[in-house]
Amino acid sequence: MKQILVIADLPGNKPKALAKAKLVAEALDAQVTVLSFVHEQLKHLPDNLSNAQQQEVQQSLIEQRQQWLERQLKDTGLNDASVQTQVIWEKNIAQWVEAYGRRHRHDLIIKTGHRTENLFYTPTDWHLLRTSSAPVLLVAEKKWKKQHNVLVTLDLGSKLQSKQALNRQLLATGIEWVRHFGGELHVAYCLPMSPMLKDLMGLSAKKIATQARQQYLPLIQEMAGDYPISEKQLHIKAGEPDKVLPSMAADVNAGLVAIGTVGRKGLKGKLLGNTAEQILTLLKTDVMAIQP
Structure with a gap:
C-alpha cells in the first residue's frame, strides 16, 4: 500500500481519518492524497446575483475550506510537502471518488465511518464499499489503538x-x-x-x-x-x-x-x-x- 487516498472529516468533527492516515502512511512509507468536499445550496442567495457573483461565493467557500484543511493537516502532523490536497465542490462524494479512482490508482481509501439514525453507515460509505476497486478502511468512532x-x-x-x-x-x-x-x-x-x-x-x-x-x-x-x-x-x-x-x-x-x-x-x-x-x-x- 504505497498510495493512500483520504476523505477528510467535515468541520466540527474530530480528524479521525487524517490521524489514521498518518499512522498508516508512516508505517508503510506511503504517499497521501487528502480530499475535502464542500457543497452549499446557493438557491437562497438573492436572485439579482449574477452567475459570476455566485461563482465568487463558491470560490470563497472553497478557499475557506482549504485554509481549514491546512490547519487540520498541521494539527495531525500530515503537513509534509509530499502530501497532496484538493478541495472539491461536490455534493455526491461517493460518485466523485468512484470516477477519481478510475483515473488515479490508489492502494487504500481511508474514511471515517459515520452512523445515521436508521443505518450504521451513511449512503456514501455504502457506495464506497460496493464500488471501490481499492480497499476501503472505515475508521471506527472509538480511539485508535496502536496495539490491537x-x-x-x-x-x-x-x-x-x-x-x-x-x-x-x-x-x-x-x-x-x-x-x-x-x-x-x-x-x-x-x-x-x-x-x-x-x-x-x-x-x-x-x-x-x-x-x-x-x-x-x-x-x-x-x-x-x-x-x-x-x-x-x-x-x-x-x-x-x-x-x-x-x-x-x-x-x-x-x-x-x-x-x-x-x-x-x-x-x-x-x-x-x-x-x-x-x-x-x-x-x-x-x-x-x-x-x-
Whole structure:
C-alpha cells in the first residue's frame, strides 16, 4: 500500500481519518492524497446575483475550506510537502471518488465511518464499499489503538476462483497489518448452517466446527506462507455471518476486521446490500473492506 487516498472529516468533527492516515502512511512509507468536499445550496442567495457573483461565493467557500484543511493537516502532523490536497465542490462524494479512482490508482481509501439514525453507515460509505476497486478502511468512532488484534474473515467453503483469490488477498492484508502495527492475527469462518437445519439433522455445532477446523487449518497455513498460524487463531462457528462475526470480533479483542465485499448492482443492491454491509451494522471496530 504505497498510495493512500483520504476523505477528510467535515468541520466540527474530530480528524479521525487524517490521524489514521498518518499512522498508516508512516508505517508503510506511503504517499497521501487528502480530499475535502464542500457543497452549499446557493438557491437562497438573492436572485439579482449574477452567475459570476455566485461563482465568487463558491470560490470563497472553497478557499475557506482549504485554509481549514491546512490547519487540520498541521494539527495531525500530515503537513509534509509530499502530501497532496484538493478541495472539491461536490455534493455526491461517493460518485466523485468512484470516477477519481478510475483515473488515479490508489492502494487504500481511508474514511471515517459515520452512523445515521436508521443505518450504521451513511449512503456514501455504502457506495464506497460496493464500488471501490481499492480497499476501503472505515475508521471506527472509538480511539485508535496502536496495539490491537486483527480478525480476517474468509469464505473457506467456496470453490470459486474469485473467492479463493479474495481469501488470499484478505489474509495477506491481515498479515501485513499485524507486522506493521502489532497485535495478533485471527482468522474467522462462518459455517453456512441455519439453526433449523442443525436441529432437524441433530447436528452438534461444536463437533462440526472442530471437523471444519481440522479440514481448513492446513489450507490457511499454506495461504499464510511463512507467517505462523496456530489452531487457536482459527475461529469457526456455525451460523449467519452477521450474527456470528461481531461476537468473534469481540471475543478476540479485534481493533480491525478485514472483510471481502461483493457489491450487488442495480435496484437489488440498493435494497438488500450484501453480507458485508449486514455485518457492519453490528461491528464496533475499524473495518477493511476489499473487493475481489
